[in-house]
Amino acid sequence: MTTSEAAKSGDPSRSVSVKDVAAAAGVSVGTVSNVLNRPEKVSPTTLEHVQQVIERLGFVRNDAARQLRAGTNRAIGMVVLDVRNPFFTDIARGVELRLAEHRRPLILGSSDQDAERESTYLDLFEEQRVSGLLITPVGKVLPRLRRLRERGTAVVVVDRRTGSREFSSVAVDDVRGGRLAAQHLLESGRRRIAFIGGPRGLTQIKHRLHAAQEEVDAVDGARLRFVETGTMDADAGRRGAEDLLAGPDRPDAIFAANDLVALGVLQALTLAGVRVPEDVAIIGFDDIDFAASAAIPLSSVRQPRAEMGRAAIDLLLAAIDDPAAQARDIVLEPELVVRRSTG
């Protein structure tokens, strides 16, 4: 109980401050601050003594005060599209690990593809004066991002490009990814290919689809069909595959826009008694862990997610150090991972 604690340790409501430490150690607050932030400036004797006092009193720095004085939060904010898609949590993990090396905390939010939720997080990060922001934008946030940057918050866009040269970004070469997937299917003899994913307007869908189309066009007798979906989850994949099975001219390969869709496709085919890969091959995109763990291990176009996270943080920290630096777009290479589902 708070009151009894109070009785025990004197004044329970107030926590130990640098002032208390200074008094107990017989030094000034400035020295205590130096012990915490620039230990090399302090004589060894004093250093050790003060550290002992800190330990004994259980002093813990109040970060709010530090922030207030320093004018900026050490934390980095991140707004992710969908925490339920392992693709994004894997990126977040990469981010978090890299950040840990710099002793910076991560404040993570999921917009769930909702512009309003995204905006709420931006409000929050603005009040918090985070020093950097990682975002996969949903709504029209460019003006907000500009404002944030004007106020000294570095911004890096993840898994998207802004079009303008304003903000640094990290993404994977979707054209190359689409090419890899299509080439692989064609080389293993498939000719009637379906691409399932959407919505059509997404840049990434456009790139992957267009690249696949080019590859298919280059092969005699090969055809590519586009089955558009509204979202990119397993349900969408399942429905898309069911539609294909119900219609005429069943394909002999399916290129799913991501692994969640591919898992749905696999389910629909399995339940319909279609053999994978004998009757229909499946390839996904992202190479999340669940692709490798599927009943029929799924081939996929691997996006190096941890590396994306790391690269994003490196760009961000660079931008924090030098706000005037030129924005950079980092484009990482995807990699074909062949598993059972494409024979």
Next chain:
Amino acid sequence: MTTSEAAKSGDPSRSVSVKDVAAAAGVSVGTVSNVLNRPEKVSPTTLEHVQQVIERLGFVRNDAARQLRAGTNRAIGMVVLDVRNPFFTDIARGVELRLAEHRRPLILGSSDQDAERESTYLDLFEEQRVSGLLITPVGKVLPRLRRLRERGTAVVVVDRRTGSREFSSVAVDDVRGGRLAAQHLLESGRRRIAFIGGPRGLTQIKHRLHAAQEEVDAVDGARLRFVETGTMDADAGRRGAEDLLAGPDRPDAIFAANDLVALGVLQALTLAGVRVPEDVAIIGFDDIDFAASAAIPLSSVRQPRAEMGRAAIDLLLAAIDDPAAQARDIVLEPELVVRRSTG
């Protein structure tokens, strides 16, 4: 916009403060603060006027200063065992949604089952003076948790119980869950059941296994075998199932300690040509989305994850409001979800 404002007011590097707003609006800082925090105390005319000025100047409250003065951060910290397991991200999502209703930010960290990483997060949360903490403990953190609470941070344990009556907790009835799974397998005629999961020392494993054993013992001719694993991921499930297939006396049903393990089991069986559910039935635990999306949709014992998150936050906010309140253990009911994998 902002830049021209900045130019007007002299120093562009400094952001707009309540003082600036007060000066521009011709009121005192106290009134501005009231506009922000107790609008009902301000006359309608003044209120609107000040709000306009805030808008025009693009003022955003500095949360560090608010925290410093208020003595506590509105944020809630959460340390999760493993962000890669959807079970935990689903709980986190429930937490986040409930928190959003209260306009409180969530700072999320993943300990990855590593006591050191867990400790780093506790350091961070302590410096941040978060008002509440949600944790699924890994290491020996009881003393830390006590200290945090002494300092005014409310603590709720998630998906575990502390044993002592010190901290509130939210968990699911594992005994009941184990019972449900075993009963279901027995009722559908299975007699040679294997339980895959571990490590043995985990309370949850003990409960689920022991309950299942009791059910099996109650049925003539039924047997339960325990295949212990070191972790609970798909790989472990795959290896466990392979061992079972290689040995004599193949089981006719497998109860996996969680869905990740179950997915691994499904893969091993599928690749070995064992028919699910005809030859071997599989049931998992948690009912993550991937269970429903598996090639053979997996039966599972559903843990109400979003509700766990919500309940945890409700307990936490109650503890923040009344630190002296008695700790409460909330135990939620699991639910049997039957799908194809148990026929």
Next chain:
DNA sequence: ATCCGCTATTGAAACCTTTCAATGCGCGGA
């Protein structure tokens, strides 16, 4: 003995918001 130069330490100011006792103001009642 005196002074110089260097390092280690000091202590007050600044960061921005919230709080709250005090003040100002307008209005109805005497």
Next chain:
DNA sequence: TCCGCGCATTGAAAGGTTTCAATAGCGGAT
């Protein structure tokens, strides 16, 4: 005309840290 009341507003203090110009202390050189 004056008083008192209630409401709206004021403005200074407080919160804990970091920063930095100023000071103290010390050894060595002259």
